[in-house]
Amino acid sequence: MKSIVLSAILCVASLYVLAQQSASSNFKITGKLIDSVSRHPVEYATISIFPLGSKKPVNGTVSDDKGNFVVDNMAAGTYKLVAEFIGYKAHILNDVTLNKEHPVADVSTIVLQSKATTLQNITISGQPKIIENKIDKMVFNAEQDITSQVGVATDVLKKVPQVSVDVDGNIQLAGSASIRFLINGKPSAAFGSNIADVLQSIPASQIKSIEVITTPGSKYDAQGLGGIINIILKKNNSQGINGNLSLTAGTRTENGSFNFNARKGTFGLNAFVSGNKSLKARSLSTSKRVTTDSASDNKISLNQSSSSEEKRSGYQTGVGFDWDVNKYNGISGSVGYENADAIVTE
């Protein structure tokens, strides 16, 4: 509002100056448009001239690359000037008068204020169902399920129909424990060790969907499988490096692991080391057995006592990479090493 008043004053002042000039038959309106904040000229803005009281424009123009505009071939009269451009509030000047005394009305500099709200991006999206049934598989869209965002992969699997998880984190699919696990459709070296542990290490928030393939097609070997569980992870394109170290201590087992991830551009690298140790545990047992031979009435007594000591240890390590060469070609690979030791003494 303030700027309108100011412009109006400027307008009146300039009209006064122009009044000193010689009269011309070609009436015109001139001026300049600038941005209120940057003070840069506003190009290609539309200037419309309305006769006072009319809603139909009689003339108009577009500002040039310096923000200047000239509306010529005007007739004498009083006009309303409207300057507008995308993203700016329309600026209205009432009472621009053209007559014999004022053939050229210079409205001077018009300051256009940008609109507080600019046009937002429009996103049209459809949401897939949480559970989709396809011909050979069932897809659980964990991403769509708000309750599947916390915890680990094991927690998400508990929500998938037909899958059951016991207290130790072992998975069964429709009652069968012989399940082939895939990550992003590929077998993972990590699943060679302990599936329950691997599933505990995948955060639920990283899972996009879980596919349960109960009737594998000809694509898969007929190796007496109960089914295939394919865990599809969210594509993580965030750049940079991250790592995590975890150590667990207990009176019976000790665990430690270190994971490292790095991604630059379309190249990702990951490495891990993990180890576990079961401390020396001693177990004792005794048994007594008496056998009677009914024919000779002989009795044989067997007394046994035993003690056994057991300790185990193991470690796994591996590196992997994935590289999206371009939009259509991708390569990934990994190498893993695993070692385990067990010593039992009785």
Next chain:
Amino acid sequence: MSEIENSINANRNGRFHNVDANLNYKKTFKKEDQELNIELNTSRGNRDNLNNNYQYLLPNDSLFYSTKAKNPGNEQESEIRIDYTQPIKEKIVLGLGSKLGLYDITSNSQVLKLNGSGNYITDNYLSDNLGYHQKVYAVYSELTFPFFKLFDAKIGGR
């Protein structure tokens, strides 16, 4: 009543190492679902088990039965597979692929047994050798199509 007292000592020692490697190449095309996948997997494992058993007669602590077993083993697995899917029309998808798999397992168990004169000699009844070799060649094709708008059908052979 006769009484026999004995003491049994045993120790078992097992260890294994395993190396896995895999390489995967995936090519996608402008057409959605048109995909070529080449996959190489290999795994090499090595295990070693020792199993010693001693039985002593009490109270003299005289060793009367003993075995010493050594069982080294090897496992090798290599696999190469090529999968290709080609969408023909909307909802009609053709899949083709092949696989070559080589699996080799060897195990050699040697058991030594204490004889009457206090020496360990190989016991042929308890010792054995295992060799397992499997070669898998597979090709398959499958076709997914809608069946009278009622349901989707998938037909395949391997």
